[in-house]
Amino acid sequence: MTSLDALPPLREALAAHGLMAKKAFGQHFLLDLNITRKIARLAEVGEGDVVIEVGPGPGGLTRALMETGARVTAVEKDERFRPLLEDLAAAGELTLVLGDALAVDEAALAGGAAAHIVSNLPYNVGTPLLIKWLTEPWTPASLTLMFQKEVADRIVAPPGAGAYGRLGVIAQAICEAKLVMDVPARAFTPPPKVDSAIVRLVPRPDRPEPRRLDALQKLTAAAFGQRRKMLRASLKALGGEDLILAAGLDPQARAETVPVAGFLDLADAWLERRG
Template sequence: MTDLPTLREHLDAHGLAAKKSFGQHFLLDLNVTRKIVRLAGPFEGRCVVEVGPGPGGLTRALLESDAGKVVLVEKDPRFIPLLSELDDGSGRLKIVEGDALKVREAELVDGPAHLVSNLPYNVGTPLLIKWLTGPWRPYALTLMFQKEVAERVVAQVGDDAYGRLAVIAQATADARIVMHLPAAAFTPPPKVASAVVHLVPLANPPEPAMLKRLERVTAAAFGQRRKMLRSSLKTLGGGALCEAAGIEPDVRAETVDVAGFLRLAAALEPQAQ
Protein backbone atom coordinates (compact mmCIF):
# COMPACT_ATOMS: atom_id res chain seq x y z
CA MET A 1 0.00 0.00 0.00
CA THR A 2 2.98 2.35 0.49
CA ASP A 3 3.48 3.00 -3.24
CA LEU A 4 -0.10 4.15 -3.78
CA PRO A 5 -1.10 7.81 -4.07
CA THR A 6 -2.81 9.34 -1.05
CA LEU A 7 -6.56 8.92 -0.87
CA ARG A 8 -7.12 12.57 -1.70
CA GLU A 9 -4.77 12.33 -4.68
CA HIS A 10 -6.55 9.16 -5.77
CA LEU A 11 -9.94 10.88 -5.64
CA ASP A 12 -8.63 13.92 -7.52
CA ALA A 13 -7.02 11.75 -10.19
CA HIS A 14 -10.36 10.08 -10.85
CA GLY A 15 -12.34 13.31 -10.54
CA LEU A 16 -14.51 11.90 -7.77
CA ALA A 17 -16.49 13.60 -5.02
CA ALA A 18 -19.02 12.36 -2.47
CA LYS A 19 -22.65 11.97 -3.54
CA LYS A 20 -25.17 13.29 -1.04
CA SER A 21 -27.85 10.97 -2.45
CA PHE A 22 -25.72 7.96 -1.44
CA GLY A 23 -25.04 9.32 2.05
CA GLN A 24 -21.31 9.40 1.32
CA HIS A 25 -18.78 10.93 3.70
CA PHE A 26 -15.19 9.81 3.13
CA LEU A 27 -12.72 8.90 5.85
CA LEU A 28 -9.35 9.79 4.34
CA ASP A 29 -7.09 9.60 7.41
CA LEU A 30 -5.33 6.23 7.23
CA ASN A 31 -4.33 6.47 10.89
CA VAL A 32 -8.03 6.45 11.76
CA THR A 33 -8.92 3.62 9.37
CA ARG A 34 -6.05 1.53 10.71
CA LYS A 35 -7.32 2.05 14.26
CA ILE A 36 -10.79 0.88 13.22
CA VAL A 37 -9.29 -2.25 11.70
CA ARG A 38 -7.29 -2.93 14.88
CA LEU A 39 -10.49 -2.61 16.91
CA ALA A 40 -12.25 -5.04 14.54
CA GLY A 41 -9.49 -7.68 14.49
CA PRO A 42 -7.64 -9.88 14.70
CA PHE A 43 -9.06 -11.68 11.67
CA GLU A 44 -6.65 -14.64 11.72
CA GLY A 45 -6.85 -15.23 7.99
CA ARG A 46 -10.65 -15.07 7.81
CA CYS A 47 -12.61 -13.16 5.19
CA VAL A 48 -13.72 -9.58 5.79
CA VAL A 49 -16.66 -7.93 4.02
CA GLU A 50 -16.70 -4.15 3.62
CA VAL A 51 -19.82 -2.32 2.46
CA GLY A 52 -19.57 1.11 0.85
CA PRO A 53 -15.78 1.33 0.57
CA GLY A 54 -15.91 4.50 -1.56
CA PRO A 55 -12.33 5.64 -2.19
CA GLY A 56 -10.91 2.74 -0.20
CA GLY A 57 -9.47 4.25 2.97
CA LEU A 58 -10.76 1.41 5.14
CA THR A 59 -9.99 -1.05 2.34
CA ARG A 60 -6.30 -0.12 2.39
CA ALA A 61 -6.16 -0.75 6.14
CA LEU A 62 -7.93 -4.11 5.73
CA LEU A 63 -5.48 -5.17 3.04
CA GLU A 64 -2.63 -4.34 5.44
CA SER A 65 -4.22 -6.55 8.12
CA ASP A 66 -4.26 -10.31 8.70
CA ALA A 67 -7.51 -10.73 6.75
CA GLY A 68 -7.39 -13.69 4.40
CA LYS A 69 -9.66 -12.10 1.81
CA VAL A 70 -11.38 -8.73 1.53
CA VAL A 71 -14.74 -8.56 -0.26
CA LEU A 72 -16.02 -5.11 -1.18
CA VAL A 73 -19.66 -4.29 -1.94
CA GLU A 74 -19.93 -0.91 -3.65
CA LYS A 75 -23.15 0.52 -5.08
CA ASP A 76 -21.58 3.56 -6.74
CA PRO A 77 -20.03 2.43 -10.06
CA ARG A 78 -17.78 5.50 -10.11
CA PHE A 79 -15.54 3.92 -7.48
CA ILE A 80 -15.04 0.51 -9.09
CA PRO A 81 -12.03 1.56 -11.26
CA LEU A 82 -10.40 3.32 -8.31
CA LEU A 83 -10.89 0.31 -6.01
CA SER A 84 -9.60 -2.01 -8.72
CA GLU A 85 -6.24 -0.23 -8.49
CA LEU A 86 -5.87 -1.63 -4.95
CA ASP A 87 -5.82 -5.19 -6.34
CA ASP A 88 -2.28 -6.55 -6.32
CA GLY A 89 -3.23 -9.70 -8.23
CA SER A 90 -2.89 -11.99 -5.20
CA GLY A 91 -6.58 -12.90 -5.18
CA ARG A 92 -7.15 -11.36 -1.73
CA LEU A 93 -9.42 -8.60 -3.04
CA LYS A 94 -12.87 -9.18 -4.52
CA ILE A 95 -14.99 -6.26 -5.71
CA VAL A 96 -18.75 -6.60 -6.10
CA GLU A 97 -20.79 -3.81 -7.64
CA GLY A 98 -24.20 -3.97 -6.01
CA ASP A 99 -26.66 -2.77 -3.41
CA ALA A 100 -25.76 -4.18 0.02
CA LEU A 101 -29.44 -4.25 0.98
CA LYS A 102 -30.09 -6.69 -1.85
CA VAL A 103 -26.93 -8.83 -2.08
CA ARG A 104 -26.83 -12.30 -0.56
CA GLU A 105 -23.67 -12.40 1.48
CA ALA A 106 -23.60 -16.20 1.54
CA GLU A 107 -23.07 -16.09 -2.23
CA LEU A 108 -20.10 -13.72 -1.88
CA VAL A 109 -18.10 -15.55 0.79
CA ASP A 110 -17.52 -19.13 1.86
CA GLY A 111 -19.06 -19.40 5.31
CA PRO A 112 -18.95 -16.71 8.00
CA ALA A 113 -16.84 -13.57 7.74
CA HIS A 114 -16.18 -10.35 9.59
CA LEU A 115 -18.04 -7.20 8.61
CA VAL A 116 -16.09 -3.95 8.84
CA SER A 117 -17.64 -0.86 7.28
CA ASN A 118 -18.07 2.88 7.39
CA LEU A 119 -21.73 2.57 6.46
CA PRO A 120 -23.53 5.09 4.27
CA TYR A 121 -25.65 7.06 6.73
CA ASN A 122 -28.89 6.61 4.82
CA VAL A 123 -28.89 2.80 4.98
CA GLY A 124 -26.99 2.01 8.17
CA THR A 125 -29.97 0.93 10.28
CA PRO A 126 -31.68 -1.35 7.70
CA LEU A 127 -28.33 -2.98 6.93
CA LEU A 128 -27.72 -3.71 10.60
CA ILE A 129 -31.18 -5.24 10.97
CA LYS A 130 -30.57 -7.35 7.87
CA TRP A 131 -27.29 -8.72 9.21
CA LEU A 132 -28.57 -9.37 12.73
CA THR A 133 -31.82 -11.08 11.74
CA GLY A 134 -31.02 -12.61 8.35
CA PRO A 135 -29.81 -16.10 7.46
CA TRP A 136 -26.14 -15.14 7.05
CA ARG A 137 -24.31 -14.64 10.34
CA PRO A 138 -20.94 -12.87 10.50
CA TYR A 139 -18.29 -13.60 13.13
CA ALA A 140 -18.44 -9.98 14.26
CA LEU A 141 -19.54 -6.58 12.98
CA THR A 142 -17.51 -3.40 13.38
CA LEU A 143 -19.60 -0.63 11.89
CA MET A 144 -19.55 3.14 11.83
CA PHE A 145 -22.85 4.97 12.23
CA GLN A 146 -24.04 8.45 13.02
CA LYS A 147 -23.44 8.90 16.75
CA GLU A 148 -27.19 9.05 17.38
CA VAL A 149 -27.73 5.68 15.69
CA ALA A 150 -24.78 4.12 17.51
CA GLU A 151 -26.25 5.25 20.83
CA ARG A 152 -29.58 3.70 19.87
CA VAL A 153 -27.86 0.36 19.23
CA VAL A 154 -26.27 0.16 22.69
CA ALA A 155 -28.93 1.99 24.74
CA GLN A 156 -30.16 0.36 27.94
CA VAL A 157 -33.73 0.21 29.19
CA GLY A 158 -34.78 3.60 30.52
CA ASP A 159 -32.30 5.55 28.36
CA ASP A 160 -33.74 8.19 26.05
CA ALA A 161 -32.21 6.36 23.07
CA TYR A 162 -33.67 2.97 24.08
CA GLY A 163 -36.02 1.61 21.45
CA ARG A 164 -36.64 -1.00 18.79
CA LEU A 165 -33.09 -0.95 17.44
CA ALA A 166 -31.59 -1.54 20.90
CA VAL A 167 -33.92 -4.47 21.58
CA ILE A 168 -33.23 -6.23 18.29
CA ALA A 169 -29.48 -5.58 18.42
CA GLN A 170 -29.11 -6.75 22.02
CA ALA A 171 -31.38 -9.76 21.54
CA THR A 172 -28.97 -11.00 18.88
CA ALA A 173 -25.53 -9.64 19.80
CA ASP A 174 -23.26 -8.11 22.42
CA ALA A 175 -22.84 -4.49 21.33
CA ARG A 176 -20.57 -1.68 22.52
CA ILE A 177 -19.28 1.61 21.19
CA VAL A 178 -15.51 1.38 20.70
CA MET A 179 -14.66 4.69 19.04
CA HIS A 180 -16.03 8.21 18.55
CA LEU A 181 -15.22 10.46 15.60
CA PRO A 182 -16.00 14.16 15.12
CA ALA A 183 -17.63 15.40 11.93
CA ALA A 184 -14.34 17.07 10.97
CA ALA A 185 -12.74 13.64 10.45
CA PHE A 186 -14.73 13.20 7.23
CA THR A 187 -14.72 14.70 3.75
CA PRO A 188 -17.14 16.34 3.30
CA PRO A 189 -17.91 16.71 7.01
CA PRO A 190 -21.44 15.57 7.91
CA LYS A 191 -23.66 17.61 10.21
CA VAL A 192 -23.29 15.05 13.01
CA ALA A 193 -20.58 13.17 14.87
CA SER A 194 -20.04 9.44 14.29
CA ALA A 195 -19.23 6.39 16.37
CA VAL A 196 -18.00 2.86 15.73
CA VAL A 197 -19.99 -0.02 17.21
CA HIS A 198 -18.52 -3.50 17.65
CA LEU A 199 -21.10 -6.30 17.75
CA VAL A 200 -20.46 -9.98 18.42
CA PRO A 201 -23.44 -12.21 17.58
CA LEU A 202 -24.69 -14.33 20.48
CA ALA A 203 -23.83 -18.02 20.42
CA ASN A 204 -27.51 -18.93 20.78
CA PRO A 205 -29.62 -16.16 19.25
CA PRO A 206 -33.40 -16.37 18.92
CA GLU A 207 -34.66 -18.58 16.09
CA PRO A 208 -35.69 -16.81 12.84
CA ALA A 209 -39.41 -17.21 13.56
CA MET A 210 -38.89 -15.72 17.02
CA LEU A 211 -36.99 -12.77 15.52
CA LYS A 212 -39.87 -12.07 13.15
CA ARG A 213 -42.25 -11.95 16.10
CA LEU A 214 -39.81 -9.74 18.00
CA GLU A 215 -39.75 -7.32 15.08
CA ARG A 216 -43.57 -7.22 15.06
CA VAL A 217 -43.82 -6.64 18.79
CA THR A 218 -41.14 -3.93 18.93
CA ALA A 219 -42.55 -2.15 15.85
CA ALA A 220 -45.95 -1.94 17.53
CA ALA A 221 -44.68 -1.09 21.00
CA PHE A 222 -42.24 1.65 20.02
CA GLY A 223 -44.43 2.94 17.21
CA GLN A 224 -46.57 4.51 19.92
CA ARG A 225 -44.04 5.17 22.68
CA ARG A 226 -46.27 7.34 24.83
CA LYS A 227 -48.99 4.73 25.06
CA MET A 228 -49.24 1.90 27.56
CA LEU A 229 -48.48 -1.53 26.15
CA ARG A 230 -52.07 -2.66 26.40
CA SER A 231 -52.89 0.10 23.88
CA SER A 232 -49.82 0.03 21.63
CA LEU A 233 -50.01 -3.79 21.36
CA LYS A 234 -53.78 -3.85 20.94
CA THR A 235 -53.66 -5.40 17.46
CA LEU A 236 -51.36 -8.15 18.75
CA GLY A 237 -53.34 -9.07 21.84
CA GLY A 238 -52.97 -6.04 24.07
CA GLY A 239 -53.39 -6.72 27.77
CA ALA A 240 -53.82 -10.46 27.28
CA LEU A 241 -50.47 -10.65 25.46
CA CYS A 242 -48.77 -8.69 28.23
CA GLU A 243 -50.23 -10.94 30.93
CA ALA A 244 -49.12 -14.05 29.05
CA ALA A 245 -45.58 -12.61 29.00
CA GLY A 246 -45.68 -11.68 32.70
CA ILE A 247 -45.56 -7.95 31.98
CA GLU A 248 -47.85 -5.30 33.45
CA PRO A 249 -50.15 -4.02 30.66
CA ASP A 250 -49.98 -0.45 31.95
CA VAL A 251 -46.23 0.04 31.47
CA ARG A 252 -44.68 1.79 28.47
CA ALA A 253 -42.31 0.23 25.96
CA GLU A 254 -39.21 2.13 27.12
CA THR A 255 -39.46 0.51 30.58
CA VAL A 256 -39.43 -3.09 29.26
CA ASP A 257 -36.03 -4.75 28.97
CA VAL A 258 -34.84 -7.03 26.18
CA ALA A 259 -35.81 -10.18 28.09
CA GLY A 260 -39.32 -8.78 28.50
CA PHE A 261 -39.69 -8.17 24.79
CA LEU A 262 -38.48 -11.69 24.08
CA ARG A 263 -41.22 -12.99 26.40
CA LEU A 264 -43.77 -10.88 24.54
CA ALA A 265 -42.54 -12.30 21.24
CA ALA A 266 -42.74 -15.84 22.61
CA ALA A 267 -46.29 -15.23 23.88
CA LEU A 268 -47.27 -14.03 20.41
CA GLU A 269 -46.46 -17.45 18.92
CA PRO A 270 -50.03 -18.85 18.81
CA GLN A 271 -51.10 -15.79 16.81
CA ALA A 272 -48.00 -15.64 14.59
CA GLN A 273 -49.81 -16.82 11.48
Protein backbone atom coordinates in the same frame (compact mmCIF):
# COMPACT_ATOMS: atom_id res chain seq x y z
CA MET B 1 1.63 -7.33 -8.05
CA THR B 2 1.80 -3.74 -6.78
CA SER B 3 2.25 -3.44 -3.03
CA LEU B 4 -0.10 -1.37 -0.88
CA ASP B 5 2.84 0.81 0.15
CA ALA B 6 3.49 1.72 -3.48
CA LEU B 7 -0.01 3.16 -4.00
CA PRO B 8 -0.44 6.96 -3.88
CA PRO B 9 -2.06 8.56 -0.82
CA LEU B 10 -5.85 8.60 -0.96
CA ARG B 11 -6.14 12.36 -1.40
CA GLU B 12 -3.80 12.21 -4.41
CA ALA B 13 -5.72 9.27 -5.89
CA LEU B 14 -9.05 11.09 -5.52
CA ALA B 15 -7.62 14.26 -7.07
CA ALA B 16 -6.10 12.32 -9.97
CA HIS B 17 -9.50 10.86 -10.83
CA GLY B 18 -11.43 14.06 -10.12
CA LEU B 19 -13.64 12.31 -7.57
CA MET B 20 -15.85 13.99 -5.00
CA ALA B 21 -18.35 12.58 -2.50
CA LYS B 22 -21.96 12.30 -3.69
CA LYS B 23 -24.71 13.47 -1.34
CA ALA B 24 -27.21 11.15 -3.04
CA PHE B 25 -25.18 8.13 -1.87
CA GLY B 26 -24.62 9.49 1.64
CA GLN B 27 -20.87 9.58 1.01
CA HIS B 28 -18.31 11.06 3.40
CA PHE B 29 -14.73 9.88 2.87
CA LEU B 30 -12.60 8.72 5.77
CA LEU B 31 -9.05 9.28 4.54
CA ASP B 32 -7.07 9.31 7.80
CA LEU B 33 -5.21 5.98 7.92
CA ASN B 34 -4.63 6.32 11.66
CA ILE B 35 -8.40 6.21 12.18
CA THR B 36 -9.07 3.47 9.65
CA ARG B 37 -6.31 1.32 11.15
CA LYS B 38 -7.85 1.76 14.57
CA ILE B 39 -11.21 0.60 13.19
CA ALA B 40 -9.52 -2.48 11.71
CA ARG B 41 -8.01 -3.24 15.13
CA LEU B 42 -11.39 -2.81 16.84
CA ALA B 43 -12.86 -5.26 14.32
CA GLU B 44 -10.38 -7.87 15.59
CA VAL B 45 -9.67 -9.24 12.12
CA GLY B 46 -6.34 -10.59 10.95
CA GLU B 47 -4.44 -12.90 8.67
CA GLY B 48 -6.78 -15.03 6.56
CA ASP B 49 -10.05 -13.73 8.04
CA VAL B 50 -12.88 -13.17 5.58
CA VAL B 51 -14.20 -9.59 5.68
CA ILE B 52 -17.11 -8.01 3.81
CA GLU B 53 -16.97 -4.23 3.51
CA VAL B 54 -19.89 -2.17 2.21
CA GLY B 55 -19.43 1.23 0.62
CA PRO B 56 -15.61 1.36 0.49
CA GLY B 57 -15.63 4.49 -1.68
CA PRO B 58 -12.01 5.39 -2.43
CA GLY B 59 -10.79 2.58 -0.16
CA GLY B 60 -9.50 4.22 3.04
CA LEU B 61 -10.86 1.54 5.38
CA THR B 62 -10.23 -1.08 2.71
CA ARG B 63 -6.50 -0.38 2.80
CA ALA B 64 -6.43 -0.72 6.59
CA LEU B 65 -8.32 -4.02 6.46
CA MET B 66 -6.01 -5.38 3.77
CA GLU B 67 -2.98 -4.44 5.87
CA THR B 68 -4.18 -6.91 8.54
CA GLY B 69 -3.85 -9.79 6.06
CA ALA B 70 -7.64 -10.29 5.89
CA ARG B 71 -9.30 -11.43 2.66
CA VAL B 72 -11.62 -8.52 1.85
CA THR B 73 -14.69 -8.42 -0.40
CA ALA B 74 -15.77 -4.83 -1.03
CA VAL B 75 -19.32 -4.08 -2.22
CA GLU B 76 -19.52 -0.70 -3.94
CA LYS B 77 -22.52 0.83 -5.73
CA ASP B 78 -20.72 3.84 -7.19
CA GLU B 79 -18.95 2.88 -10.43
CA ARG B 80 -16.72 5.96 -10.16
CA PHE B 81 -14.55 4.20 -7.60
CA ARG B 82 -13.83 1.15 -9.75
CA PRO B 83 -10.33 2.33 -10.86
CA LEU B 84 -9.17 3.11 -7.30
CA LEU B 85 -10.52 -0.16 -5.92
CA GLU B 86 -9.10 -2.17 -8.82
CA ASP B 87 -5.69 -0.69 -7.99
CA LEU B 88 -6.16 -2.00 -4.44
CA ALA B 89 -7.25 -5.40 -5.75
CA ALA B 90 -4.02 -5.57 -7.76
CA ALA B 91 -2.07 -4.95 -4.55
CA GLY B 92 -3.54 -7.60 -2.26
CA GLU B 93 -6.40 -9.85 -1.13
CA LEU B 94 -9.38 -7.83 -2.37
CA THR B 95 -12.43 -8.90 -4.37
CA LEU B 96 -14.51 -6.07 -5.79
CA VAL B 97 -18.28 -6.48 -6.20
CA LEU B 98 -20.06 -3.65 -7.97
CA GLY B 99 -23.67 -3.56 -6.83
CA ASP B 100 -26.24 -2.61 -4.22
CA ALA B 101 -25.43 -4.01 -0.76
CA LEU B 102 -29.15 -4.29 0.03
CA ALA B 103 -29.47 -6.81 -2.80
CA VAL B 104 -26.29 -8.90 -2.46
CA ASP B 105 -26.13 -12.40 -0.96
CA GLU B 106 -23.59 -12.22 1.86
CA ALA B 107 -23.58 -15.99 2.32
CA ALA B 108 -22.44 -16.39 -1.28
CA LEU B 109 -19.81 -13.67 -0.87
CA ALA B 110 -18.47 -15.41 2.23
CA GLY B 111 -18.23 -18.71 0.36
CA GLY B 112 -19.16 -20.75 3.41
CA ALA B 113 -16.62 -19.04 5.67
CA ALA B 114 -17.36 -17.22 8.92
CA ALA B 115 -17.21 -13.66 7.60
CA HIS B 116 -16.86 -10.39 9.50
CA ILE B 117 -18.66 -7.27 8.28
CA VAL B 118 -16.62 -4.09 8.72
CA SER B 119 -17.88 -0.88 7.18
CA ASN B 120 -18.15 2.89 7.26
CA LEU B 121 -21.80 2.64 6.25
CA PRO B 122 -23.39 5.16 3.88
CA TYR B 123 -25.70 7.19 6.14
CA ASN B 124 -28.77 6.71 3.95
CA VAL B 125 -28.78 2.89 4.11
CA GLY B 126 -27.08 2.15 7.44
CA THR B 127 -30.16 1.10 9.40
CA PRO B 128 -31.77 -1.02 6.62
CA LEU B 129 -28.46 -2.83 6.12
CA LEU B 130 -28.10 -3.53 9.84
CA ILE B 131 -31.63 -4.96 10.04
CA LYS B 132 -30.88 -7.12 7.01
CA TRP B 133 -27.69 -8.52 8.56
CA LEU B 134 -29.35 -9.10 11.93
CA THR B 135 -32.47 -10.86 10.69
CA GLU B 136 -31.53 -12.82 7.57
CA PRO B 137 -30.66 -16.54 7.91
CA TRP B 138 -26.94 -15.95 7.27
CA THR B 139 -25.15 -14.88 10.46
CA PRO B 140 -21.90 -12.87 10.33
CA ALA B 141 -19.10 -13.71 12.76
CA SER B 142 -19.10 -10.06 13.89
CA LEU B 143 -20.12 -6.61 12.72
CA THR B 144 -18.00 -3.49 13.24
CA LEU B 145 -19.97 -0.63 11.75
CA MET B 146 -19.90 3.13 11.63
CA PHE B 147 -23.20 5.01 11.94
CA GLN B 148 -24.34 8.52 12.65
CA LYS B 149 -23.84 8.98 16.40
CA GLU B 150 -27.59 9.21 16.95
CA VAL B 151 -28.16 5.81 15.30
CA ALA B 152 -25.23 4.23 17.18
CA ASP B 153 -26.71 5.45 20.47
CA ARG B 154 -30.05 3.85 19.58
CA ILE B 155 -28.39 0.49 18.88
CA VAL B 156 -26.69 0.26 22.29
CA ALA B 157 -29.16 2.20 24.49
CA PRO B 158 -30.34 0.50 27.72
CA PRO B 159 -34.00 0.44 28.83
CA GLY B 160 -35.15 3.79 30.15
CA ALA B 161 -32.71 5.80 28.04
CA GLY B 162 -34.16 8.33 25.63
CA ALA B 163 -32.53 6.54 22.68
CA TYR B 164 -33.91 3.10 23.66
CA GLY B 165 -36.28 1.77 21.03
CA ARG B 166 -37.09 -0.95 18.55
CA LEU B 167 -33.69 -0.93 16.83
CA GLY B 168 -31.87 -1.41 20.15
CA VAL B 169 -34.18 -4.23 21.28
CA ILE B 170 -33.72 -6.18 18.04
CA ALA B 171 -29.95 -5.59 17.89
CA GLN B 172 -29.39 -6.50 21.56
CA ALA B 173 -31.62 -9.58 21.38
CA ILE B 174 -29.43 -10.93 18.60
CA CYS B 175 -25.98 -9.55 19.48
CA GLU B 176 -23.79 -8.22 22.23
CA ALA B 177 -23.69 -4.57 21.15
CA LYS B 178 -21.09 -2.05 22.29
CA LEU B 179 -20.15 1.46 21.21
CA VAL B 180 -16.36 1.26 20.82
CA MET B 181 -15.28 4.55 19.22
CA ASP B 182 -16.54 8.07 18.55
CA VAL B 183 -15.53 9.69 15.25
CA PRO B 184 -15.91 13.48 14.97
CA ALA B 185 -17.34 15.05 11.83
CA ARG B 186 -14.01 16.78 11.11
CA ALA B 187 -12.41 13.37 10.44
CA PHE B 188 -14.33 13.11 7.15
CA THR B 189 -14.01 14.70 3.74
CA PRO B 190 -16.36 16.48 3.31
CA PRO B 191 -17.38 16.76 7.00
CA PRO B 192 -20.98 15.66 7.63
CA LYS B 193 -23.26 17.78 9.82
CA VAL B 194 -23.21 15.18 12.60
CA ASP B 195 -20.63 13.11 14.47
CA SER B 196 -20.34 9.36 13.94
CA ALA B 197 -19.56 6.35 16.12
CA ILE B 198 -18.40 2.75 15.71
CA VAL B 199 -20.59 -0.03 17.07
CA ARG B 200 -19.28 -3.58 17.44
CA LEU B 201 -21.85 -6.37 17.44
CA VAL B 202 -21.10 -10.04 18.14
CA PRO B 203 -23.96 -12.54 17.62
CA ARG B 204 -25.17 -14.21 20.80
CA PRO B 205 -24.96 -18.00 21.05
CA ASP B 206 -28.65 -17.95 22.07
CA ARG B 207 -29.72 -15.81 19.09
CA PRO B 208 -33.55 -16.07 18.70
CA GLU B 209 -34.65 -18.62 16.15
CA PRO B 210 -36.53 -17.23 13.10
CA ARG B 211 -40.07 -17.68 14.44
CA ARG B 212 -39.22 -16.00 17.73
CA LEU B 213 -37.38 -13.20 15.95
CA ASP B 214 -40.35 -12.59 13.64
CA ALA B 215 -42.63 -12.34 16.70
CA LEU B 216 -40.16 -9.95 18.36
CA GLN B 217 -40.22 -7.68 15.31
CA LYS B 218 -44.03 -7.58 15.23
CA LEU B 219 -44.34 -6.84 18.94
CA THR B 220 -41.66 -4.14 19.03
CA ALA B 221 -43.18 -2.46 15.96
CA ALA B 222 -46.51 -2.23 17.78
CA ALA B 223 -45.06 -1.30 21.19
CA PHE B 224 -42.71 1.44 19.98
CA GLY B 225 -45.09 2.61 17.25
CA GLN B 226 -47.14 4.11 20.07
CA ARG B 227 -44.39 4.52 22.65
CA ARG B 228 -46.26 7.10 24.76
CA LYS B 229 -49.05 4.61 25.38
CA MET B 230 -49.06 1.87 27.98
CA LEU B 231 -48.41 -1.63 26.70
CA ARG B 232 -52.03 -2.68 27.25
CA ALA B 233 -53.05 -0.05 24.66
CA SER B 234 -50.18 -0.34 22.18
CA LEU B 235 -50.40 -4.16 22.15
CA LYS B 236 -54.20 -4.36 22.22
CA ALA B 237 -54.42 -5.79 18.69
CA LEU B 238 -51.83 -8.49 19.49
CA GLY B 239 -53.30 -9.75 22.74
CA GLY B 240 -53.46 -6.78 25.07
CA GLU B 241 -53.48 -7.20 28.81
CA ASP B 242 -53.81 -10.99 28.78
CA LEU B 243 -50.69 -11.33 26.63
CA ILE B 244 -48.71 -8.89 28.76
CA LEU B 245 -49.63 -10.67 32.01
CA ALA B 246 -48.76 -14.04 30.45
CA ALA B 247 -45.28 -12.62 29.79
CA GLY B 248 -44.94 -11.51 33.41
CA LEU B 249 -44.97 -7.81 32.56
CA ASP B 250 -46.92 -4.83 33.84
CA PRO B 251 -49.73 -3.85 31.42
CA GLN B 252 -49.29 -0.22 32.53
CA ALA B 253 -45.59 -0.15 31.60
CA ARG B 254 -44.44 1.75 28.53
CA ALA B 255 -42.25 0.19 25.86
CA GLU B 256 -39.14 2.25 26.69
CA THR B 257 -39.00 0.75 30.19
CA VAL B 258 -39.23 -2.92 29.13
CA PRO B 259 -35.86 -4.73 28.92
CA VAL B 260 -34.87 -6.90 25.97
CA ALA B 261 -35.59 -10.04 28.01
CA GLY B 262 -39.12 -8.75 28.63
CA PHE B 263 -39.76 -8.35 24.92
CA LEU B 264 -38.46 -11.87 24.32
CA ASP B 265 -40.88 -13.12 27.00
CA LEU B 266 -43.67 -11.27 25.16
CA ALA B 267 -42.63 -12.98 21.92
CA ASP B 268 -42.70 -16.39 23.62
CA ALA B 269 -46.14 -15.72 25.13
CA TRP B 270 -47.49 -14.50 21.78
CA LEU B 271 -46.19 -17.61 20.00
CA GLU B 272 -47.64 -19.89 22.68
CA ARG B 273 -51.06 -18.28 22.33
CA ARG B 274 -50.92 -18.86 18.58
CA GLY B 275 -50.23 -22.54 19.18
